[in-house]
Amino acid sequence: MDVDIGNALDARPGLTEGTLDRLDGRVAAAHDRIARGMADDEFGYASLNLPETADSAAIRAAVEPFGEPEAVLTVGIGGSALGAATLADALESDVDAYFLDNVDPDAVDALLADLPLADVVLNVVSRSGTTAETLANFLVVREAMDAAGVDWTDRTLVTTGEEGNLRRLAETHDLPALDVPEGVPGRFSVLSTVGLAVAALQGHDVEAVLAGGSDGMDALAGSLFESPAYAYGATTYALAERGALTNAFMPYAESLETFAEWFAQLWAESLGKDGLGQTPARALGATDQHSQLQLYRAGPADKLVTLVRPTERADAPIPETDLDGLSYLGGSSLGDLLDAEFAATEASLAAADVPNVRIEIDRVDERSLGELLYGMEAACVLYGELASVSTFTQPAVEWGKKAARGLLGGGDFAEAEAVADKREFR
Numbered sequence: 001m002d003v004d005i006g007n008a009l010d011a012r013p014g015l016t017e018g019t020l021d022r023l024d025g026r027v028a029a030a031h032d033r034i035a036r037g038m039a040d041d042e043f044g045y046a047s048l049n050l051p052e053t054a055d056s057a058a059i060r061a062a063v064e065p066f067g068e069p070e071a072v073l074t075v076g077i078g079g080s081a082l083g084a085a086t087l088a089d090a091l092e093s094d095v096d097a098y099f100l101d102n103v104d105p106d107a108v109d110a111l112l113a114d115l116p117l118a119d120v121v122l123n124v125v126s127r128s129g130t131t132a133e134t135l136a137n138f139l140v141v142r143e144a145m146d147a148a149g150v151d152w153t154d155r156t157l158v159t160t161g162e163e164g165n166l167r168r169l170a171e172t173h174d175l176p177a178l179d180v181p182e183g184v185p186g187r188f189s190v191l192s193t194v195g196l197a198v199a200a201l202q203g204h205d206v207e208a209v210l211a212g213g214s215d216g217m218d219a220l221a222g223s224l225f226e227s228p229a230y231a232y233g234a235t236t237y238a239l240a241e242r243g244a245l246t247n248a249f250m251p252y253a254e255s256l257e258t259f260a261e262w263f264a265q266l267w268a269e270s271l272g273k274d275g276l277g278q279t280p281a282r283a284l285g286a287t288d289q290h291s292q293l294q295l296y297r298a299g300p301a302d303k304l305v306t307l308v309r310p311t312e313r314a315d316a317p318i319p320e321t322d323l324d325g326l327s328y329l330g331g332s333s334l335g336d337l338l339d340a341e342f343a344a345t346e347a348s349l350a351a352a353d354v355p356n357v358r359i360e361i362d363r364v365d366e367r368s369l370g371e372l373l374y375g376m377e378a379a380c381v382l383y384g385e386l387a388s389v390s391t392f393t394q395p396a397v398e399w400g401k402k403a404a405r406g407l408l409g410g411g412d413f414a415e416a417e418a419v420a421d422k423r424e425f426r
């Protein structure tokens, strides 16, 4: 992973090399704190050890009885779905991957009507084992399998923590179960059983993903000038301090669109605390050059744009044409055009003094993705250290979970009572 912060300097909001020089001492101290947390397997920091601690053999053993299914249906939400979805959407496979990470009845019905339930592996994922959306969807899918005459106990894999309803259910029905590792919050779990079981079911090289994570781990160092992940974390933090409160995250590869969604969760849920944080905005190049870019370039000077791309990709030639005004396209390729669009966006933002950062990976494959995912996690942890926020907790998320459960009679939660305080003004 290569991070180029050149266009983040001397822009608006402003950041200079001097700013970064002064910040680097704090980066070194934050790195020491992170290294200590990793050495002690502290909650959250343990996630950064996953390239070394994730048990790929256990993952392979758990998925092996399912052979090569036609499809995998993951039931999970937030960090229990987005990592697996990122890998599934980035890497091609003959095994289709579907995700039920919402409880919209129309969407659930439509998906179940289309799925070949007898040939689907049902992959239920919840760290806590208590999340209402996940358990409700699981009950719905289980009933659909029953109705289709499919023995769901033969087709279900569970990934969960040691406690919780899902663990008890797995034990009751003797379902194959993978453990969510200790000390790993959902949004930091892509390099664990949580993110990798689907990849294994789809036939991807799980060890290569972890090897990429190891590349990212080896690249951590006590200076932002020596560590690409920390360069990104320190730059985004310093820009946010100076008013760049939105981070428009814009991959130039359709296969990385879900990666932007994963990044948005990581950044928002980890760093949005104590009145601080940086709002992630999801965009896709080149499509969003024709929609959001106008705002990014000419709107309020409160943004940075992160441009991400693979440097190698498959290409498709653009056919020659003698149509007036279009001959310049002939003999070129869609890849050339996408690269030109990328360069144009970068230059357009720089010309308008909008800070932007370029992140490049070699190609969209298992190893590069592992490194990219690890790098963004390390960047996020560093940002959290510099901002002194509690990166690994999500009290606002837990508040909503309790309120919803309470409203359905799933417990006595003060959060549910607060729903009655809704103010009306029509």
Ligand code: PA5
Pocket (backbone or CB within 6 Å): 077, 078, 079, 080, 125, 126, 127, 128, 129, 130, 131, 134, 185, 186, 187, 188, 269, 394, 397
């Ligand atoms: O990152 C997080 O902690 C959250 O997004 C969780 O992953 C999400 O709320 C799902 O929780 P669970 O895995 O306990 O069902």
